[in-house]
Amino acid sequence: MGCFLLFCAALQVIFSACELGVFDLLLQSQKPVSAAEVAQNLGTSGDGMERLLDVLVGIEILEVEHTEGTAYYSSTDVANLYLAKSSPKSLHDMIIYQSQTIYPLWNTMVDAVREGKNQNEKTFGLSSEDIFSAIYRSDEEMLKFMGLMNSTWVIDGHDVVTAFDLSGFKSVLDLGGCSGGLARELAKVYPASAVTVLDLPNVVQVAKRHFSEGDAAVHFQEGDFFDGDIPAADLYILARIIHDWKEDKCLQLLKKNHSCCPPGGGVLLVESLLFENRRGPIMAQIFSLNMLVQTEGKEHPPSYYMQLLNRAGFQEVQVCRTGKSYDAILAVK
Numbered sequence: 001m002g003c004f005l006l007f008c009a010a011l012q013v014i015f016s017a018c019e020l021g022v023f024d025l026l027l028q029s030q031k032p033v034s035a036a037e038v039a040q041n042l043g044t045s046g047d048g049m050e051r052l053l054d055v056l057v058g059i060e061i062l063e064v065e066h067t068e069g070t071a072y073y074s075s076t077d078v079a080n081l082y083l084a085k086s087s088p089k090s091l092h093d094m095i096i097y098q099s100q101t102i103y104p105l106w107n108t109m110v111d112a113v114r115e116g117k118n119q120n121e122k123t124f125g126l127s128s129e130d131i132f133s134a135i136y137r138s139d140e141e142m143l144k145f146m147g148l149m150n151s152t153w154v155i156d157g158h159d160v161v162t163a164f165d166l167s168g169f170k171s172v173l174d175l176g177g178c179s180g181g182l183a184r185e186l187a188k189v190y191p192a193s194a195v196t197v198l199d200l201p202n203v204v205q206v207a208k209r210h211f212s213e214g215d216a217a218v219h220f221q222e223g224d225f226f227d228g229d230i231p232a233a234d235l236y237i238l239a240r241i242i243h244d245w246k247e248d249k250c251l252q253l254l255k256k257n258h259s260c261c262p263p264g265g266g267v268l269l270v271e272s273l274l275f276e277n278r279r280g281p282i283m284a285q286i287f288s289l290n291m292l293v294q295t296e297g298k299e300h301p302p303s304y305y306m307q308l309l310n311r312a313g314f315q316e317v318q319v320c321r322t323g324k325s326y327d328a329i330l331a332v333k
């Protein structure tokens with residue numbers, strides 16, 4: 001239990017250091033820096049910063065050396081790679097969302113567990129089914145959520161898009177593809193496929209403005225996957241979509257896909273798969289609890305997705321556990 005408390009405290013320390021910009025400063029400075037200099041650069045108290053830096057050294061995220069009685073701090077490779085904002089493998093956006101949005105929202109967990117549903121009504125005055133109105137409650141929250149979605153695929157994207165050979169699918173539509181993070185990983189591996197992201201109109205506008213970086217590999221289309229037609233494609237991707245919604249809505253979505261899908265066409269589900277007995281992986285269990293707090297869905301074991309796909313008319317279903325946080329299920333018509 002002591003170990004667990006230490007883990008929680010360490011997380012809060014890393015979140016704070018990320019928000020204050022400690023890892024970016026240390027990466028840029030290229031030489032060890034004193035607490036006073038860090039504090040001055042980041043506009044914090046010297047004493048507070050020194051205590052924060054000392055814990056970061058204690059949990060081996062930073063290194064320290066002493067010269068003439070002054071402590072000089074520098075980053076470890078891990079901090080430079082994952083915690084600095086400018087690193088190509090940065091988890092900065094994930095950490096900021098966790099710290100600023102998930103943690104405060106988790107204060108509603110007691111009531112969410114009691115009632116078995118998210119607290120959007122009490123917290124935001126929205127219906128518990130109005131999931132994305134709550135998640136996108138301000139421009140700032142939308143940008144943060146999209147940053148979170150985008151940053152997952154830095155780590156897991158390649159494994160997910162190579163879980164199956166998808167080169168036979170010449171047109172791919174990523175339904176609810178958000179910032180296009182996964183779609184871009186897909187386009188990198190399968191340059192001959194035409195990749196399109198469909199998402200809600202305001203999400204697509206923000207994706208184009210903030211996340212597409214003049215990248216022509218992925219096209220964006222505004223739409224609503226519950227309402228109206230969805231464009232034809234050889235492969236539909238539903239990444240972290242099924243886990244958001246109640247079963248009847250998921251079935252509606254998969255059936256829609258099925259009727260648009262040509263013979264030989266497919267659906268790729270990307271989710272964090274529980275074991276059949278639900279005894280792990282721990283990340284999937286935690287995600288499932290988070291789904292209770294933020295959505296109307298939950299995480300499931302493979303058998304759930306297989307029966308859902310079978311009911312929607314897909315016969316051939318293959319499951320691939322990637323060993324990372326997100327797994328892939330391919331269903332072919």
Ligand SMILES: C[S@@+](CC[C@H](N)C(=O)[O-])C[C@H]1O[C@@H](n2cnc3c(N)ncnc32)[C@H](O)[C@@H]1O
Pocket residue numbers: 132149150152175176177178179181182198199200203223224225226227238239240241244
């Ligand atoms: C949990 S996120 C997953 C994003 C992305 N697929 C990923 O895994 O990174 C769910 C996405 O579904 C989108 N979405 C929600 N309702 C939608 C609707 N009715 N039509 C289209 N997209 C929708 C959201 O905007 C969001 O981008």
Ligand SMILES: *[C@@H]1O[C@H](CO)[C@@H](O)[C@H](O)[C@H]1NC(C)=O
Pocket residue numbers: 088093147150151153154181210211
């Ligand atoms: C989105 O993720 C990619 C890596 O997949 C990263 O290069 C890019 O900077 C991210 N975009 C934003 C706006 O965070």
Ligand SMILES: CC(=O)N[C@H]1CO[C@H](CO)[C@@H](O)[C@@H]1O
Pocket residue numbers: 228229230252255256257259260
């Ligand atoms: C079951 C279902 O929703 N089917 C829909 C699939 O998509 C086509 C074309 O987009 C619609 O016409 C069907 O109603």
